[in-house]
Amino acid sequence: xxxxxxxxxxxxxxxxxxxxxxARLHGExxxxxxxxxxxxxxxxxxxxxxxxxxxxxxxxxxxxxLNLLTAVFGYRSVDPPPFPWLVGAIxxxxxxxxxxxxxxxxxxxxxxxxxxxxxxxxxxxxxQKMAKVIQLLEESRQDNPLLRDxxxxxxxxxxxxxxxxxxxxxIKETHAEAEQIPE
Numbered sequence: 001x002x003x004x005x006x007x008x009x010x011x012x013x014x015x016x017x018x019x020x021x022x023a024r025l026h027g028e029x030x031x032x033x034x035x036x037x038x039x040x041x042x043x044x045x046x047x048x049x050x051x052x053x054x055x056x057x058x059x060x061x062x063x064x065x066l067n068l069l070t071a072v073f074g075y076r077s078v079d080p081p082p083f084p085w086l087v088g089a090i091x092x093x094x095x096x097x098x099x100x101x102x103x104x105x106x107x108x109x110x111x112x113x114x115x116x117x118x119x120x121x122x123x124x125x126x127x128q129k130m131a132k133v134i135q136l137l138e139e140s141r142q143d144n145p146l147l148r149d150x151x152x153x154x155x156x157x158x159x160x161x162x163x164x165x166x167x168x169x170x171i172k173e174t175h176a177e178a179e180q181i182p183e
Contacts, residue, residue, distance in 0.1 A: 021118075022115075022118075025111075025114060025115070025118070026111070029110070029111045029114070033107065037103070037107055040100055040103045040104055041104055043100055044100045044103075044104040047100065060086065060090075063079065063083070063086055064083060064086070066078075067080060067081070067083065068081070124162075124164055127161065127162050128161045128162075130158075131158065131160060131161040131162075132159075134155055134158045134159040135159035137155075138152065138155050138156065138159055
């Protein structure tokens with residue numbers, strides 16, 4: 001078993017900086033939210049909680065039970081079966097819930113798009129770095145008198161950084177061709 005006083009491993013600076021950058025991205029996204037957006041987020045979180053589901057269930061069953069019991073004891077029900085007031089209230093509540101969920105989802109999509117953009121930029125940067133490493137390794141191999149000189153066309157191709165615009169064009173063409181294939 002690990003010692004409870006054992007210090008956690010120290011992260012390399014570049015990893016710690018990446019984690020901080022992601023945390024800043026999330027923090028800025030939350031800070032840039034309007035008061036209304038924060039209220040919608042809190043309301044959606046509240047409505048998605050198990051406690052709310054329980055309270056709502058108790059309220060619905062209580063409403064139905066109360067209206068059925070008043071009829072049994074000979075009193076006039078406020079909302080007799082098939083409970084049109086309850087159905088209306090649930091429909092109205094559902095409408096508001098859908099709007100709240102859509103507003104929350106739209107805001108979360110904005111954050112997801114930012115993360116996707118950061119990921120894409122990092123992938124492109126990594127690809128450029130890898131191309132440079134391959135290029136340097138090839139140069140080192142060619143300059144080393146202990147290694148026989150040979151042409152490695154695959155390494156030469158990998159040493160060239162990818163052109164993002166060409167990749168996008170090829171992806172679009174490939175998707176267009178795939179859509180034209182009859183099923």
